Amino acid sequence: MLEPRTIALVGNPNVGKTALFNALTGLHQRVANHPGITVDRHEGVLKGSMGRVRLVDLPGVRSLVPRSPDEAITSEFLLAEAHVHALQGVVVVLDATQLRRGLFLLSQVLETGLPLLVCVNMADEARAEGVPVDVQGLSLALGGIDVFATSALSGEGIEELSTRLNAGVLVAPARPQLPDLASVRTSLPPSRERWRTLRTGVDDSGLMQEEAAARWRFAADILQGVKTTSANKLRQRSDRVDRFALHAVWGPFIFVAVMALVFQAVFTLATPAADAIEAGVALLGDSIRTHLGASLVTDLLVDGALAGVGAVIVFLPQVMLLFLLLILLEDSGYLSRAAFIADKPFAHVGLSGRTFAPWLSSFACAVPGILGLRSIEDQRERRIAMFAAPLLTCSARLPVYTLLISAFVPRQEVLGFLSLQGLLLLALYLLGLALAILAAAIYDRVMRDGARLPLLLELPPYRLPALRTVGLRLIQRAGMFLRRAGTLILLFSVLVWGLTTFPRPDRAPTSAAERAAAIESSFAGRLGHWIEPTIEPLGQDWRIGIGIVASFAAREVFNSTLSVVYAVETREGEDEDARLATTLRDARHSRTGAVVFTLPTVLGLLAFYAVALQCVSTIAVVARESRSWRFALTQFLVFALAAWVLAWAVRSLALAVGC
């Protein structure tokens, strides 16, 4: 049997490991689910190996003692007994301008006894400093371990490394150099066993520090006869940029400008593409109807499946653009500067600058935002950030806001130049942000779980992002978004279709009025009636109840559901949302006959949507990422209750002031 050999790439953060992985595998890679822990790892087939060598790109770590879920993959993958047979060897990737840091990690990998070779990446940067990588010197100092010098970006040395990995199995170093750890029984041969003994033997602070110090001494000893350099030129250039980018006055100014640009780009540039997708999906739906004719299957395909697919891919332009900009900012080095600048305000509510980028993502969609929290080592901070993130105004709320505001808020100007409608929309965004901060602060004060870890965020020198790496990461993140959010939205969309379709009336409805009657007698209609008493104090009736239930698939489904419930008939060339707005203005309460959508009720409904966790994919992603359904369901219930209370308060206040 020809099992592929598995080789893992291990290295510090920011050593260009992912670029190296991409250069070695090309496009033959996929994201695999790591068993046991809920994190993905990247796998690929080594180029030229005809599928015989499988490469695994493990998250960058400073040490094999894990703290974040990301770091845990690396050490679990190297140390878990389950992988013994699959894992054939390790490529330890070092940064040519930071060899000592790499050797610290290497000292730990050596203790596992795994076969390994060393790859000194960013060799071009060392050469630019006038000190090419001393391959022979390093190999000699390491007792004969194979050393390769590469530059993943220029392609230097990739061929040689690839040939070596293709050629045959790696071997464990015959006489590995190991750090002299006074606290450890060094008589044990290098093995996973030794590593575990070492870990359990040193759990108090003095010894841990002593162990780290011993590893640094080991690294310094190895490098004694080796010519090394730091990235001085790169750092000097970076410092010139940082004199502005981190300046006491200019720094925050540049920060706000960059983030405003990202925000603006995500919301304006992606809109035409999203509109085109929406139109395309509608066109496709029409043509399916024409070809298949009216039937239950057609309805399932168009109103269930296609609507679900459409609801997902309509987000893609925006989410992809956001990913692209964030990856560019991250790979250039600016994102860690942004975290540096933004840290202080976040610190007040138990968060840190690391939360900044994931929260920014949450303005497009909470799902990538929550996935982005993985790299945070501090479990407590992750939970706080995860708890509050869904309150940030995601773009699925926007269609609901737009519909309600354009239909019910007067088109009038404030102070002569500001539109009241625009101001209300802005207020809703600010409300979301304020509530997220409040939620984080409350969670921080109330939940006293776990000790804090120090914020130790590396500020790498600025580098030009490599387009190839950016492209591949973009594809991977988009794929992850589609899997995590997409599949659930699709399933839920079909479920909602089923609820609004069954049980079916005896005769297929032909007019809008008949369709509305059919939906009232459907399961969804019964559900709407059933929850009516709970939403009646908010001025809402069962029809809005159906909208709220259906919008669990994705919030914007609220609009299309109301269109059906209120029997909106659109004629050729008419805007459905405009037609719906008109209909909603005339809507009467099913029992009292009063106008349903009064301004106070609408304001309450807006407040409800600002808070409620109306999104099945977010709930699922939170459960997965927090590894706790209890956490996810508690969050859902707390938000539902808070949404109801806020909606009631807003409506009562509006009624009191006579809106």
Add this chain to the structure above:
Amino acid sequence: MVSGFEQPQPLHPTAELHQLAAGASGIVAALQGHEATTTKLAEAGFVPGALVRLVRRAPLGSPLEVEVDGARFTLRSEDAAAVLLRPADSTHA
């Protein structure tokens, strides 16, 4: 090379890292505080004998940008307080 008007201040025999002026250096004498903090600091290179430099403070006063062993880190004042320093050689000052 550092823009700013204040000269780097000389260190007390033992000072905490966050007390350094921007641009000033010191040598790690010891680490103090919680195990989680000191271990992480030690793994990042803050071990006795290491030369550290406070590059700058963030625009809002915290956190700090600290250089150790060729790398730069963001470190909050309260965490930097775990790093006890002795004066660097005059050649580094």
